[in-house]
Amino acid sequence: MLRAEGLTKRYRQGEVEITALDDFSYDFPPGVTAVVGPSGSGKTTLLNLLAGFDRPTAGTVELAGMRIDDLGEDERASVRLKNAGFVFQSWNLLPTLTALENVAFPLLLAGVARAERNRRARELLERVGLAGRADHRPNQLSGGEQQRVAIARALALEPAVLFADEPTGNLDSAAGAKVLDLLLEHAAGERRLVLVTHDLQVAARAARVLHLRDGRLVQVEDRG
Amino acid sequence: MELLVLVWRNLTARLTRSLFTWLGIAVATASMVLFLSFGEGLRQALAAEMGNMGPQIRVVAQGTDAFSPPLPELPPEMLGQIEALAPALGIQRIIPAVVMFRGGFDPATSFLFYGLPEGADPRDFYPPAKAAAGRIDPHPDGAVVGAKKAELNHLTLGKPLRLSREVTVPVVGVLEPAGSMVDSFIFVPMKTLQEVLGTKNYGVFLLQLDPTADVEEVARKLEAAIPGIDAQSTTEALKFAERALRIGDLIRFGISLVALVVGGLLVANTVMMSVYERTREFGVMRAIGARRRFIFGLVLSEALFLALAGGVAGVIAGVAGSALINTYTQQAVGLALSAVTPRLALFSMGVALVLGLVAGLLPARNASRIPVTEALGRI
Ligand SMILES: Nc1ncnc2c1ncn2[C@@H]1O[C@H](COP(=O)(O)OP(=O)(O)OP(=O)(O)O)[C@@H](O)[C@H]1O
Ligand SMILES: [Mg+2]
Numbered sequence: 001m002l003r004a005e006g007l008t009k010r011y012r013q014g015e016v017e018i019t020a021l022d023d024f025s026y027d028f029p030p031g032v033t034a035v036v037g038p039s040g041s042g043k044t045t046l047l048n049l050l051a052g053f054d055r056p057t058a059g060t061v062e063l064a065g066m067r068i069d070d071l072g073e074d075e076r077a078s079v080r081l082k083n084a085g086f087v088f089q090s091w092n093l094l095p096t097l098t099a100l101e102n103v104a105f106p107l108l109l110a111g112v113a114r115a116e117r118n119r120r121a122r123e124l125l126e127r128v129g130l131a132g133r134a135d136h137r138p139n140q141l142s143g144g145e146q147q148r149v150a151i152a153r154a155l156a157l158e159p160a161v162l163f164a165d166e167p168t169g170n171l172d173s174a175a176g177a178k179v180l181d182l183l184l185e186h187a188a189g190e191r192r193l194v195l196v197t198h199d200l201q202v203a204a205r206a207a208r209v210l211h212l213r214d215g216r217l218v219q220v221e222d223r224g
Numbered sequence: 225m226e227l228l229v230l231v232w233r234n235l236t237a238r239l240t241r242s243l244f245t246w247l248g249i250a251v252a253t254a255s256m257v258l259f260l261s262f263g264e265g266l267r268q269a270l271a272a273e274m275g276n277m278g279p280q281i282r283v284v285a286q287g288t289d290a291f292s293p294p295l296p297e298l299p300p301e302m303l304g305q306i307e308a309l310a311p312a313l314g315i316q317r318i319i320p321a322v323v324m325f326r327g328g329f330d331p332a333t334s335f336l337f338y339g340l341p342e343g344a345d346p347r348d349f350y351p352p353a354k355a356a357a358g359r360i361d362p363h364p365d366g367a368v369v370g371a372k373k374a375e376l377n378h379l380t381l382g383k384p385l386r387l388s389r390e391v392t393v394p395v396v397g398v399l400e401p402a403g404s405m406v407d408s409f410i411f412v413p414m415k416t417l418q419e420v421l422g423t424k425n426y427g428v429f430l431l432q433l434d435p436t437a438d439v440e441e442v443a444r445k446l447e448a449a450i451p452g453i454d455a456q457s458t459t460e461a462l463k464f465a466e467r468a469l470r471i472g473d474l475i476r477f478g479i480s481l482v483a484l485v486v487g488g489l490l491v492a493n494t495v496m497m498s499v500y501e502r503t504r505e506f507g508v509m510r511a512i513g514a515r516r517r518f519i520f521g522l523v524l525s526e527a528l529f530l531a532l533a534g535g536v537a538g539v540i541a542g543v544a545g546s547a548l549i550n551t552y553t554q555q556a557v558g559l560a561l562s563a564v565t566p567r568l569a570l571f572s573m574g575v576a577l578v579l580g581l582v583a584g585l586l587p588a589r590n591a592s593r594i595p596v597t598e599a600l601g602r603i
Contacts, residue, residue, distance in 0.1 A: 081513020
């Protein structure tokens with residue numbers, strides 16, 4: 001499960017206080033939920049709080065049956081490792097590791113033995129159509145391929161929730177479509193995908209679209 | 225194991241920088257190893273010199289220090305005085321000797337002559353001594369030359385050796401190399417040397433004691449009984465030398481500390497820069513679920529790895545440098561002055577590691593404390 005209640009984040013910049021997210025409440029159902037809104041409306045802030053990268057000024061976040069808003073850094077990291085996967089706009093991969101090693105990285109953190117790790121990483125790369133690129137470094141991969149490796153890595157520990165912040169933002173439409181298809185494909189069943197985008201065509205593929213404006217949730221569009 | 229792969233990948237990704245840092249630590253460690261190897265070498269040489277002789281006392285005229293050749297200032301009747309005391313003090317053998325040093329600035333023009341009485345030979349100075357050619361005994365009127373001295377001055381059997389304008393003796397024996405000071409000595413009959421010096425006095429009495437005797441106690445009793453002498457025991461000399469060596473070690477370590485600090489700053493700088501450049505990388509790791517300890521360990525391991533690799537290279541270079549120094553000092557003074565003992569190698573590795581640890585701690589702490597959102601935001 002993924003649920004936010006009264007989620008608020010304020011940043012203080014000297015004298016000025018910015019409310020980046022204001023009293024956000026939503027219970028994310030399984031499937032794809034898109035978050036849209038103009039630049040600066042608080043989309044990334046929301047994602048950071050839901051994923052436990054940051055702690056809210058007020059409100060609660062429940063991820064996989066656990067309150068994470070009052071957990072410490074390392075505890076949140078552990079919850080993330082087992083329950084959440086991420087795809088950012090760019091620069092997702094560890095540059096000194098090969099595609100295979102990048103995908104295996106969460107498994108390494110989780111303490112999976114080497115042989116098993118490599119077997120699963122290879123399988124995941126196959127699922128995103130990159131079996132032939134296992135030994136490439138990120139700088140030897142195209143932007144679209146890099147995003148697909150990031151998706152494979154996000155899926156490595158079978159997380160309950162996937163977070164994606166503008167995953168197609170840096171890609172041309174063909175590569176973007178491929179990445180999006182992969183993401184949507186793996187958000188089937190009980191899994192949840194929170195997809196931040198300002199591309200309305202991307203948002204149109206989601207079951208629900210949350211509209212943010214000035215940090216407030218102004219509209220929930222259910223597309224059935 | 226897996227952490228090491230990450231460390232290795234990152235260090236090789238910035239190869240030139242890593243190599244320079246590694247070299248810096250290697251040079252710093254090697255310089256420390258070399259500096260300190262002198263102390264260790266002297267210690268070993270001393271222990272070899274003294275350890276070969278068993279409990280011994282050197283009697284010289286008061287005011288002669290432990291390491292310079294004694295002047296012939298002990299009158300002949302003193303021999304009788306000591307002989308009279310010998311049974312009570314456990315003195316088994318008394319070897320009177322005369323020493324003559326003819327100095328030059330380089331080893332080829334310096335000569336150290338030992339005049340030995342009949343019945344004494346180089347083995348009384350260095351028990352394992354052996355003749356490589358000719359005799360080991362200089363009597364009745366020849367010279368037995370240490371290996372180094374023979375090589376340096378091309379002294380072979382039968383060659384004449386001039387002690388003064390009037391006195392010349394033939395070389396009757398050449399010793400095998402011993403790795404001891406004996407290598408630079410020339411042994412001649414005592415009568416001959418006394419004649420050259422124009423004296424009936426002795427320069428030194430070497431007393432060999434009963435193995436159960438308390439050397440320092442005997443030395444004290446001798447000094448009390450016979451005024452005007454210094455009775456120097458081997459243990460006392462060793463203690464004195466050890467104290468001097470310790471001070472020398474401290475000074476040498478102090479000097480090499482400068483190089484070490486520079487090496488440490490190099491590591492700190494390399495790791496700090498690499499941490500700064502990889503902020504985003506650490507952000508991604510943390511986002512995926514790495515704990516702060518993981519990042520801390522990763523960065524610290526990099527510093528330690530650099531320090532360890534540099535330390536190993538430094539010790540190896542130090543061993544090579546020490547061997548080089550020894551080939552020179554063997555020629556010059558017949559002694560291996562530099563030694564890289566296991567404990568010195570271990571100590572140097574330890575210092576290099578501590579260096580890496582100290583240099584790595586701050587960058588590691590910084591890297592592990594950057595908030596995830598900030599790290600992700602920085603590219
Ligand atoms: N660390 C911070 N310190 C101060 N203000 C911040 C910080 N992070 C975000 N903000 C502010 O909070 C607001 C929301 O930012 P956020 O990054 O969530 O917007 P966004 O919807 O993701 O925009 P974009 O579409 O441009 O990515 C903005 O006004 C931003 O300036
Ligand atoms: Mg954003």
